[in-house]
Amino acid sequence: MVSDYRCFFCFTKSYENLLHRLEIPVDTKNTITCEMAKLYTQQFEEFHAPTYSRALREMLYTHIGKQDMYIQQKKDSNALALSLYNTYKQQVLHSDTPFDTAVRLAVAGNIVDFGISHSFDLELTIQHVLQTPFALDCVKELYDDIAKAQTVLYLGDNSGEIVFDKILIETMMHNTVFFAVRGAPVLNDVTIDDAMLVGMDTVSDVISNGYDAPSTVLEYASDEFKEIFNKADVIISKGQGNLEGLYSLEQKNIYFLLMVKCDVVAELLGVKKGDFVVTKHN
Numbered sequence: 001m002v003s004d005y006r007c008f009f010c011f012t013k014s015y016e017n018l019l020h021r022l023e024i025p026v027d028t029k030n031t032i033t034c035e036m037a038k039l040y041t042q043q044f045e046e047f048h049a050p051t052y053s054r055a056l057r058e059m060l061y062t063h064i065g066k067q068d069m070y071i072q073q074k075k076d077s078n079a080l081a082l083s084l085y086n087t088y089k090q091q092v093l094h095s096d097t098p099f100d101t102a103v104r105l106a107v108a109g110n111i112v113d114f115g116i117s118h119s120f121d122l123e124l125t126i127q128h129v130l131q132t133p134f135a136l137d138c139v140k141e142l143y144d145d146i147a148k149a150q151t152v153l154y155l156g157d158n159s160g161e162i163v164f165d166k167i168l169i170e171t172m173m174h175n176t177v178f179f180a181v182r183g184a185p186v187l188n189d190v191t192i193d194d195a196m197l198v199g200m201d202t203v204s205d206v207i208s209n210g211y212d213a214p215s216t217v218l219e220y221a222s223d224e225f226k227e228i229f230n231k232a233d234v235i236i237s238k239g240q241g242n243l244e245g246l247y248s249l250e251q252k253n254i255y256f257l258l259m260v261k262c263d264v265v266a267e268l269l270g271v272k273k274g275d276f277v278v279t280k281h282n
Contacts, residue, residue: 050215068185077160102171109164135275149233157239179204184212215245
């Protein structure tokens with residue numbers, strides 16, 4: 001399981017930022033904080049970050065009502081990434097190694113994560129990834145497996161980031177690609193609306209995973225999603241959230257593409273926090 005006690009402190013930092021911008025009474029913020037700790041205690045024996053995150057959000061809704069708390073951040077990150085699309089699409093087209101360049105852009109896009117940080121420099125990250133060796137590099141294996149695959153399933157992560165996922169899917173030039181999004185708004189993760197906004201439906205079949213955790217948790221996914229997941233020859237999993245939900249699965253041909261954002265995942269993969277990773281798990 002990709003979780004330990006440090007995950008709780010990561011959640012508290014994230015919720016501190018969230019509560020700071022929510023216009024609700026201090027007493028309500030105090031109550032929410034106490035209930036965060038209570039939920040952690042209740043789930044401690046079988047703690048799993050994606051399901052804890054979902055439980056936290058449901059608890060928060062009881063105090064503030066159900067709402068998309070990151071709707072403006074998603075709009076802004078989609079707009080920013082779309083403004084860069086033509087520039088980096090041309091860079092891929094003129095690259096000596098277009099697939100490698102497209103993979104690097106997709107990994108760089110993983111910096112767009114308001115669940116981890118409320119600020120980031122997307123273009124600086126892109127330049128860094130384009131010039132930095134991957135800490136784990138299975139790019140060639142991924143290319144070869146896609147070439148042999150009948151069906152590719154691409155698991156999206158964050159809004160904004162998906163613009164660079166789109167460039168990678170375009171570069172694959174594969175006939176059967178499914179792009180999976182979250183079942184409902186959660187953090188700044190990609191939804192059907194985000195996917196349609198950036199034109200993901202023009203390069204893939206967009207589907208929902210049927211669950212509203214910031215991850216892919218097969219136990220709770222829709223039957224439609226599980227059917228596609230099970231038949232996919234190659235699965236591309238973007239970001240830490242999806243890794244947390246899927247890393248224990250050993251029977252599938254899964255590639256994890258991400259920027260490593262915490263020590264827990266860094267230790268799991270044998271890399272450093274801040275490293276860029278394309279690794280295979282089968």
